[in-house]
Amino acid sequence: MKIYSIGIDLGGTKILIALINRQTGKVVEHVKKKTKKDKGPQNIVKKMLDGIEELIETSGVKLNEISSIGIGAAGQIDRKNGIIIAAPNLDCYDLNLKKILSEKFNLPVFVGNDVEIAAKGEQKFGAAKGYNDFVCVFVGTGVGSSIVKNGQIIYGSTGTAGEIGHIIVDLNGRQCACGAHGCLEAYASRSAIEKRIEGALKKGRKSAILEYLEPGKAITSSMIQKSIEKDDELVLQCVTEASEYLSGGLASIINFINPELIILGGGLIEAVDYFYQETIKKAKAKSLPVPAEKIQFKKAILGDYSGVIGAAFLEDRGF
Ligand SMILES: [Zn+2]
Numbered sequence: 675m676k677i678y679s680i681g682i683d684l685g686g687t688k689i690l691i692a693l694i695n696r697q698t699g700k701v702v703e704h705v706k707k708k709t710k711k712d713k714g715p716q717n718i719v720k721k722m723l724d725g726i727e728e729l730i731e732t733s734g735v736k737l738n739e740i741s742s743i744g745i746g747a748a749g750q751i752d753r754k755n756g757i758i759i760a761a762p763n764l765d766c767y768d769l770n771l772k773k774i775l776s777e778k779f780n781l782p783v784f785v786g787n788d789v790e791i792a793a794k795g796e797q798k799f800g801a802a803k804g805y806n807d808f809v810c811v812f813v814g815t816g817v818g819s820s821i822v823k824n825g826q827i828i829y830g831s832t833g834t835a836g837e838i839g840h841i842i843v844d845l846n847g848r849q850c851a852c853g854a855h856g857c858l859e860a861y862a863s864r865s866a867i868e869k870r871i872e873g874a875l876k877k878g879r880k881s882a883i884l885e886y887l888e889p890g891k892a893i894t895s896s897m898i899q900k901s902i903e904k905d906d907e908l909v910l911q912c913v914t915e916a917s918e919y920l921s922g923g924l925a926s927i928i929n930f931i932n933p934e935l936i937i938l939g940g941g942l943i944e945a946v947d948y949f950y951q952e953t954i955k956k957a958k959a960k961s962l963p964v965p966a967e968k969i970q971f972k973k974a975i976l977g978d979y980s981g982v983i984g985a986a987f988l989e990d991r992g993f
Contacts, residue, residue, distance in 0.1 A: 676741035678702065680726060680781075683791065683981030684747040685709065686763035686815070689718070690978065691725040693733050694986035696741065699799030701979055703733040715766045719774055726779065742782045743775055744988035746791030746981050748818075753833060756785040763815075784988035789836065790827055792939065792974070793820035794984030801937050801972040809933045810974065811838060811924065812940035813949075816851075817859045821931060839863070841926060843919055862920035864942045868893040870912040882906040895945035902948050913949050921956030928961040928969050939974025 677697055683690040692704040705728050707721040722745075730737065749761025756772020758764070772783045786794075793810035796802045802810065802822070811819040817839035821828040828835045839859035840852055847856025848866075860866055871883060871893060882904040886897040901909035924936060936957075943950050954971040961969065974980055 676739055678735055678740045679986035680729065680740060680743045681791070681982035681985035681987075682722065682725075682743065682745040683788065683978075683985060684718070684722070684745055684764065685788065685981075686711065686748060689721055689725060690982050691722065691729055692979070692982035692986075693729055693735060693740075694983055696986060699795075699983055701982065702735070703729055704982070705729045705732075709764065711763070711765045715764070715769050718764060718766065719769070719771075722771075722775075723778060726775075737779060737781070740781060742784060742986070742988070743779065744784045744786070744791065744985035745771055745775075746786050746788045746985045746988070747771075748788040751785055751787050751833065753784070753786060753829075756783055758785065782990070784985075784990060786985070786988050788981060789818035789820045791982075791984035791988065792976075792980040793822060793827065793937075794987050795976050795980035795982070796937055796939070796974050796984070797822060797825075798987055799983055800976040800980060801974055802935060805935050807933050808935035808937060809836075809838075809927055809931060810937045810939065811927075812974070813863060813920065813938065813942045814940040815863060815865050817863050817920070817923070819927075821933075823931075838923055838927065841923055843922055858919060858923040862916045862923065864893075864895055864898075864940075867898065867912050867916050867942070870915070871909060874908050874912070879908050881908040883909055895941040898942070899945045899947075902946065910948075913946065914952060917949055917952035917956060921953045921960055924953065924957035925960035928957065928965045932965045934968065935970045935972060937972050937974050939980065943973060944977065 681692050681694050689707045693702040705725040748763050750759040758766045758769040775783045802808050806825045809821050819836045819838035821836050840857045842856045843858050844856035848860040850857035850860045883901040958966045
């Protein structure tokens with residue numbers, strides 16, 4: 675019996691390739707590669723192919739013991755044909771991963787998006803195990819979500835359902851990377867908090883975060899957490915503001931879909947408990963009374979592995 679699958683999480687900074695035991699959900703072996711998108715999509719493909727070969731070699735598992743290869747990438751996906759249509763963070767367009775990987779390894783190949791595989795991982799072996807109606811929301815560079823109804827991910831008519839980051843929270847608001855104004859992502863993501871902090875620092879505001887900053891490097895979730903531990907006024911203000919917006923977005927989801935559970939994950943949620951606690955408290959307060967009473971919140975528990983575990987369970991859905 676083929677008890678293994680290969681799960682690949684293709685992200686903007688790293689490619690995580692893992693051999694997953696389908697029965698236990700455990701990561702048997704993994705390989706990590708830097709994405710380096712400036713070297714082009716062919717370089718990403720090469721690293722992926724090399725990584726899979728390394729993984730097979732180090733694990734000692736034979737190809738005929740592997741049932742499938744699943745890949746999740748941040749971007750628009752043609753699931754039926756296994757093509758990345760557009761992934762600006764990876765600089766990949768019209769990349770037919772299914773063709774390339776299935777020709778090379780002669781295995782079924784499935785392609786999905788990054789949030790979908792993370793939600794699938796949490797559903798199979800993480801915080802959503804045993805739940806059929808839930809929404810996973812991941813907060814990092816952007817804000818993404820995946821909706822699960824009756825145990826199945828809702829894809830929508832064009833496969834893009836769950837774009838919580840682009841619900842509009844301020845009609846005349848900040849410009850979002852998608853081109854619209856006032857999207858949730860422009861207020862509640864780690865990058866949004868980062869921009870607010872940097873803007874205030876430029877204006878001369880004092881902050882404990884200054885001692886962790888390195889020239890040319892981004893503000894990380896752990897720097898934000900360390901500053902909060904020092905009761906830093908500026909960082910607390912920016913994080914509180916972001917939680918205000920995120921809770922508004924979540925309350926809208928609670929009222930609109932009425933899920934039994936919301937899973938929150940991603941770097942900012944993992945590192946900054948204050949952000950998580952403030953967000954769920956305010957989301958309940960902003961929701962309608964009946965769904966607010968029932969809604970449960972949990973943190974994602976699989977961390978970096980949620981994507982590769984979920985990718986191993988991608989399957990042919992016929993579209
Ligand atoms: Zn947007």
